[in-house]
Amino acid sequence: MSMRIRQTDDRRGFTLVELLVVIGIITVLVALLFPALSGAREHANRVKCLATLRSMGLAAQMHADEHRGYMPLAGMLTMGMWPDQIGDASMKKYTYYKGEYRDSVGITFAPAPLSASLGQYMGLQVVLGTHEQLQDSLRSELVYRHFTCPGDPEPGTGSSIGVGMWRGPEERMSYMYNMRVLGLMFVDDRPGLGGNVTKVRNPDRVLLFADGQGGRPPPGAWALFGVVQGATLYDYWRIHGGASRGGFGYLDPQRHRRRINVLFVDGHGETLLLPGYYGGNLDDSPDKGDIGRVGVAMGVDK
Numbered sequence: 001m002s003m004r005i006r007q008t009d010d011r012r013g014f015t016l017v018e019l020l021v022v023i024g025i026i027t028v029l030v031a032l033l034f035p036a037l038s039g040a041r042e043h044a045n046r047v048k049c050l051a052t053l054r055s056m057g058l059a060a061q062m063h064a065d066e067h068r069g070y071m072p073l074a075g076m077l078t079m080g081m082w083p084d085q086i087g088d089a090s091m092k093k094y095t096y097y098k099g100e101y102r103d104s105v106g107i108t109f110a111p112a113p114l115s116a117s118l119g120q121y122m123g124l125q126v127v128l129g130t131h132e133q134l135q136d137s138l139r140s141e142l143v144y145r146h147f148t149c150p151g152d153p154e155p156g157t158g159s160s161i162g163v164g165m166w167r168g169p170e171e172r173m174s175y176m177y178n179m180r181v182l183g184l185m186f187v188d189d190r191p192g193l194g195g196n197v198t199k200v201r202n203p204d205r206v207l208l209f210a211d212g213q214g215g216r217p218p219p220g221a222w223a224l225f226g227v228v229q230g231a232t233l234y235d236y237w238r239i240h241g242g243a244s245r246g247g248f249g250y251l252d253p254q255r256h257r258r259r260i261n262v263l264f265v266d267g268h269g270e271t272l273l274l275p276g277y278y279g280g281n282l283d284d285s286p287d288k289g290d291i292g293r294v295g296v297a298m299g300v301d302k
Contacts (some may be wrong), residue, residue: 024172045151046271052149053175053209053263054283059121060208061267064197067093071195071208072117075183075226077163081110086194087183093119097128113138114160114177115147122146135169143296149174149211156225164174176212176225176250180300181265183222187228190297199301203265206295207233210262215251225250227296233262234292237275262294 018241059065061070064183070093075085083091095117096109111117112128115138129139137143154173160177161168179185183192193199200206210233212225219248230236235250251260253274257275272294276287 010127013030031199036122042151042257046259046261049149049174049211049256050261050263050269050271051149052146052267054176054267055146056118056209057123057263057267058268059118062121063095063117068097069196069198070094070196071182072113072114073182073184073195074160074177075179075192075228076185077111077161077183079163081163081166082108083111086109089111093249095128096269098130098132105244110166110168111161114173114182115143115173116155116169117145118142118229131169138169140173147173147175148170149255151262152211154254158258173225174211174213175209176227177209177224178207179228180297181208185228187297191299192228192251193300197265200265201299202295203299203302205293206267206299208263208265210294211252211255211260221290230296231298232292232296233290233294234275236296237291260291262291264294 021029028289051293064071073094077086079085081125083094085090086094088094091109095112097112097116098109112134116126116128116134119138120128123265124143125140126143128132140296144155155172155174159168160171160173180187181193181197182195182196185192196204207227210227212227227233229238229239234249241251250272256271258274259271260274260275261269272290274291275289
């Protein structure tokens, strides 16, 4: 007599309720982890951005070491663009390229824009030849990456140097510079230092480079991110802030969650908190952030 053994299959799939429970748990976990991941990514971008500013500061110091103590020239040149007009007839203070114009002697040299003057000390292939050659080299992705913040999706475009109707080659950059230190423009009957940092008192408190603009085109497009007004960076914010410009002028509160990376003349960098903005009269803002101690004209000798 044979016995037939009946085998049962205990395997079964998930029920709809169980599947929905698992999906719900995964959704909750993702919701919990996302802010942490987003915060970590933002922190990494801020650290990379500060490292970029430090590399720019190091390049500026290397420029000064090889150019009689002068950092690169940047800003509006109110006295002219030729070497003898800016007090550098021997062409020893600044970096130059072959300008667009010729005089009776031959090719006239023009001061190179900021990204070119710095780029030559950052290992970038910057061609200090004709205007067209320099422009082509400044448009390379490698140059763009060295002057943009990973947290800035739309860096500003313009030129960091110019005089009258003349503009230097176009640049793209996520940063602004202190025109009182690097420029020669007269403000309140006080000329800029033209990069002569020996005239900067308390270089550990005076701005050299910082985050800026967040993709907004600079006024007039000739002074890319040039900060020129105000004794401090807080005064600059008060002058250029207000509802018409989002409350921060050309300081970008979105890029690093209301923080700003600042590099000082002495080469050290800090991440500082921007003021709180509540609309209306800026003097009524109860939160002034950390930028009141960052000098623009403050600490700059005549």
